[in-house]
Amino acid sequence: xxxxxxxxxxxxxxxxxxxxxxxxxxxxxxxxxxxxxxxxxxxxxxxxxxxxxxxxxxxxxxxxxxxxxxxxxxxxxxxxxxxxxxxxxxxxxxxxxxxxxxxxxxxxxxxxxxxxxxxxxxxxxxxxxxxxxxxxxxxxxxxxxxxxxxxxxxxxxxxxxxxxxxxxxxxxxxxxxxxxxxxxxxxxxxxxxxxxxxxxxxxxxxxxxxxxxxxxxxxxxxxxxxxxxxxxxxxxxxxxxxxxxxxxxxxxxxxxxxxxxxxxxxxxxxxxxxxxxxxxxxxxxxxxxxxxxxxxxxxxxxxxxxxxxxxxxxxxxxxxxxxxxxxxxxxxxxxxxxxxxxxxxxxxxxxxxxxxxxxxxxxxxxxxxxxxxxxxxxxx
Amino acid sequence: xxxxxxxxxxxxxxxxxxxxxxxxxxxxxxxxxxxxxxxxxxxxxxxxxxxxxxxxxxxxxxxxxxxxxxxxxxxxxxxxxxxxxxxxxxxxxxxxxxxxxxxxxxxxxxxxxxxxxxxxxxxxxxxxxxxxxxxxxxxxxxxxxxxxxxxxxxxxxxxxxxxxxxxxxxxxxxxxxxxxxxxxxxxxxxxxxxxxxxxxxxxxxxxxxxxxxxxxxxxxxxxxxxxxxxxxxxxxxxxxxxxxxxxxxxxxxxxxxxxxxxxxxxxxxxxxxxxxxxxxxxxxxxxxxxxxxxxxxxxxxxxxxxxxxxxxxxxxxx
Ligand code: SF4
Ligand code: SF4
Ligand code: SF4
Numbered sequence: 001x002x003x004x005x006x007x008x009x010x011x012x013x014x015x016x017x018x019x020x021x022x023x024x025x026x027x028x029x030x031x032x033x034x035x036x037x038x039x040x041x042x043x044x045x046x047x048x049x050x051x052x053x054x055x056x057x058x059x060x061x062x063x064x065x066x067x068x069x070x071x072x073x074x075x076x077x078x079x080x081x082x083x084x085x086x087x088x089x090x091x092x093x094x095x096x097x098x099x100x101x102x103x104x105x106x107x108x109x110x111x112x113x114x115x116x117x118x119x120x121x122x123x124x125x126x127x128x129x130x131x132x133x134x135x136x137x138x139x140x141x142x143x144x145x146x147x148x149x150x151x152x153x154x155x156x157x158x159x160x161x162x163x164x165x166x167x168x169x170x171x172x173x174x175x176x177x178x179x180x181x182x183x184x185x186x187x188x189x190x191x192x193x194x195x196x197x198x199x200x201x202x203x204x205x206x207x208x209x210x211x212x213x214x215x216x217x218x219x220x221x222x223x224x225x226x227x228x229x230x231x232x233x234x235x236x237x238x239x240x241x242x243x244x245x246x247x248x249x250x251x252x253x254x255x256x257x258x259x260x261x262x263x264x265x266x267x268x269x270x271x272x273x274x275x276x277x278x279x280x281x282x283x284x285x286x287x288x289x290x291x292x293x294x295x296x297x298x299x300x301x302x303x304x305x306x307x308x309x310x311x312x313x314x315x316x317x318x319x320x321x322x323x324x325x326x327x328x329x330x331x332x333x334x335x336x337x338x339x340x341x342x343x344x345x346x347x348x349x350x351x352x353x354x355x356x357x358x359x360x361x362x363x364x365x366x367x368x369x370x371x372x373x374x375x376x377x378x379x380x
Numbered sequence: 381x382x383x384x385x386x387x388x389x390x391x392x393x394x395x396x397x398x399x400x401x402x403x404x405x406x407x408x409x410x411x412x413x414x415x416x417x418x419x420x421x422x423x424x425x426x427x428x429x430x431x432x433x434x435x436x437x438x439x440x441x442x443x444x445x446x447x448x449x450x451x452x453x454x455x456x457x458x459x460x461x462x463x464x465x466x467x468x469x470x471x472x473x474x475x476x477x478x479x480x481x482x483x484x485x486x487x488x489x490x491x492x493x494x495x496x497x498x499x500x501x502x503x504x505x506x507x508x509x510x511x512x513x514x515x516x517x518x519x520x521x522x523x524x525x526x527x528x529x530x531x532x533x534x535x536x537x538x539x540x541x542x543x544x545x546x547x548x549x550x551x552x553x554x555x556x557x558x559x560x561x562x563x564x565x566x567x568x569x570x571x572x573x574x575x576x577x578x579x580x581x582x583x584x585x586x587x588x589x590x591x592x593x594x595x596x597x598x599x600x601x602x603x604x605x606x607x608x609x610x611x612x613x614x615x616x617x618x619x620x621x622x623x624x625x626x627x628x629x630x631x632x633x634x635x636x637x638x639x640x641x642x643x644x645x646x647x648x649x650x651x652x653x654x655x656x657x658x659x660x661x662x663x664x665x666x667x668x669x670x671x672x673x674x675x676x677x678x679x680x681x682x683x684x685x686x687x688x689x690x691x692x693x694x695x696x697x698x
Contacts, residue, residue: 051592052547052592052593053534053578053582053592053593056534102444103448104444104446104448105441105444105445105447105448105683107444112485115484115485115486168445168620168681168682169620169622185594185598185600186599188602189622189681190481190680191680192485193445193681204484205484206594206595207482207483207484207534207537208534208603209594209596209603210595211594211600
């Protein structure tokens, strides 16, 4: 075991390999206040990458309805249960990660789901409020007040991947150039240690080829400077991708990823307590129970919600948020253009990629269309 | 104590399963010299005259991932050779027959024998070392099923499962190998259930269609659909270095179920390729080690039982 730094936990932690951060890390952002669970992202990924035989129940991208929707079934409550109740002290995690306190015969704490757990994606999605605990309903346990939200998930291309740590064949690797985590399709022997170890259950087994597979972060697009399929096809424009600095001493305030994660701290990792330092970041839904959100996104939730509510006054933040879903090209830097009230995105050469108005222009339509003589109204 | 009981039960069962000459109490596998071909059939009469050795098994728990508790307590081993090939008969009790890897949470029963590549060397018991490579002959129940019943795919694992289609339907062939006609993007010819995409064996896929099966497209031996032998030959120079040497090499094998037991024959030439274990010279003295996996208990890879006495002496009777 080596000791590595996990900034999301505010402490050092144990990991089977020495720390080796990539030069830069591709990160994905999700504004959970905007997701409508249309599953367009799911289908964009599915039709691009996992439509083959043996991948029938595999969704590298999935969207689940929280708190009771899951894919695979109960994935997060199971691993939370295995880890047990664990404390944070301020922004320092005092509990155990999946790499710590493992049994002698295990490298990572985890569980292998049942095959049926994959067969009904989002089973439990309708179990939201007390009145639904009648006959025939799936969930019999405690219910919650009337809130819910949609959680889109892909592989986190973790800094300390559980999948990579668990693979006895070293068939899983993390690329230095962009931090993408891949399973070598010729080296994997189908032991499914990665499926068992990934706390997010984002490593999958292909029944036909008998080897494991996972999200490839659409690397052919990323290498061309374009965002992934699940990002560019997102109907709700809730997503964006950018490279985040991996050296925390060299944060760039005008980079979308660094700005959202390290400057405004509005985007938070999913279940940071697992210890993998995941590289997808979520803007928490502001109307959801705070205790639930804190369990899911760690101690930064209150600040994130405050920032989000203030975005209308914070033009820089608004600019970063408004770039979501407005360009296919990966942004290197961005700024708020005061003169035009626009968010502007630039590529690595400083060339402008896109300009988006921060305030949508308002058009008022007259009730009587003079040209056609038609009344355009629903108040008939 | 547990192991002792296991061995006693094994001896009792074994005496019913295969009439045996005698138990060899020198803790050495004595490979009996025979004339004629070495048998591939676990039920061949040739085995009756070979002495057996009971090898105690223990959990691999030196390197994670491993096993906390053993799942197979002992294996009964016999061997014969004919001056050209050597054969081993391995028998162990496993009440569950686990012969599929076509379901994400199912693992296959398996057995492997490990040999030093160079006679007279003593490689590290843990899968060899860089100076002393080992060769492994690996039989797997899932491969035996592939051989006996054809490559096991989604349809075999889930007989009632259906799936609309797979990529490149325009080039899709039905289960009989006939092209399915497509007109204006619609399937023109009504597709009978037995001709549905899910029923089309991947052996009939075009190369382009196989491109949607990544493991197969990059020739991962795991995805091999045209096996003719249920064994693989592998080389290793330490943990995590296991490399498939040949899927269709010189080694062969055959496994059958018999009253809750697995009975597996493994065969190997006495002298093969340079990377193969050699059984020539050294006054007939060699070594082996055995590993057994119980799929039902999630055994795979390093989660295995191995012969817990270290290397087992193997003597080829002249
Ligand atoms: S496409 Fe976008 S809005 Fe639709 S489910 Fe996916 S993340 Fe949510
Ligand atoms: S999310 Fe899971 S599969 Fe993806 S890198 Fe992290 S541990 Fe590996
Ligand atoms: S990044 Fe690409 S491969 Fe990964 S989930 Fe999104 S669409 Fe699928």
